[in-house]
Amino acid sequence: MNSRSYFPNYYSIEDIFVSQERVECIVNTKLLQMGFLDPGAECEDLSPGKSVNLPLWYIKELKINNPYFSVDVPMIYKNVHKAVCEAETTHIELGKLHPFFYEYGRYLTPYDSNHIVGKIVFETMRQRVRHLLDISKNTNGEGKPERKLDDIENKLYEIGVKTNTFYINWLQMKSRNICISEMVHEHSKKRRRALLSDEESSPQGPNKRSST
Structure with a gap:
């Protein structure tokens, strides 16, 4: 993992x-x-x-x-509500408001009787995810906008920059080896385990062949 x-x-x-x-x-x-x-x-x-x-x-x-x-409901979510309604959340310094904006809101959502925190958290991420993708492609050395991103966004940004770098290197033939994804690797291991299990449960055993 x-x-x-x-x-x-x-x-x-x-x-x-x-x-x-x-x-x-x-x-x-x-x-x-x-x-x-x-x-x-x-x-x-x-x-x-x-x-x-x-x-x-x-x-x-x-x-x-x-x-x-x-x-x-904490004031930080009330302050973001107006920006969410006007689709201007990309200008908010989310990391300055709270370093764990999404996770904090996720925990508070069940206790919010007005049911606004969950909507704010969802809409904020929905509006910012495209902007996050755009800045992760910008590897010209301008630096990461630390104060604009919360903890989860920072991690997504780092993964985005790394993935974009791998992709550019592949296009420019700088990468000789293409590594399989973790999902494909885990799927291959499951298939091998299933095949071994079938061979062991076979009456003929794993090392025996059927006679003609």
Whole structure:
């Protein structure tokens, strides 16, 4: 598997960074002895309507319709909403807004009662993916637009530049060896395993031939 590929899981550094983010939540009911969650609280209890910041890893453990907290949509997604509607997201410095814009939004989507975060995340990527392809083809040394890209976009950009370089080298006959893709390689291994399994399960055995 490509060492640069990324999929959120328990051992992913990127996923750990995202899950440490704090999310603003509104208290729905009186919570006894929970005042310590609010550094500015003057009593031991949390009153309904109080705003507290909770880590995302804790929010993930709560049920979506839990009776204790309501997740408030972070302002960064509200700010992007206008640009999404006007199809101008390519001008946004997404990495400056949040280094893990898409992943953070993916975790918050189930807790968004207005159902706008998921749409914003989807539309932002849909509008920016073509622009991402265009800049990845530009290998004239202008450098990567770090602040405009979030973590996932940075990875896609690096893969795009690498793929485009391989393609140009192939067109210019600079590459002598053509490597098969990972998918084809895995498929070939599965076929070999299936053939070996069929030979072993055959009554004649793998080394015997049928007599005429």
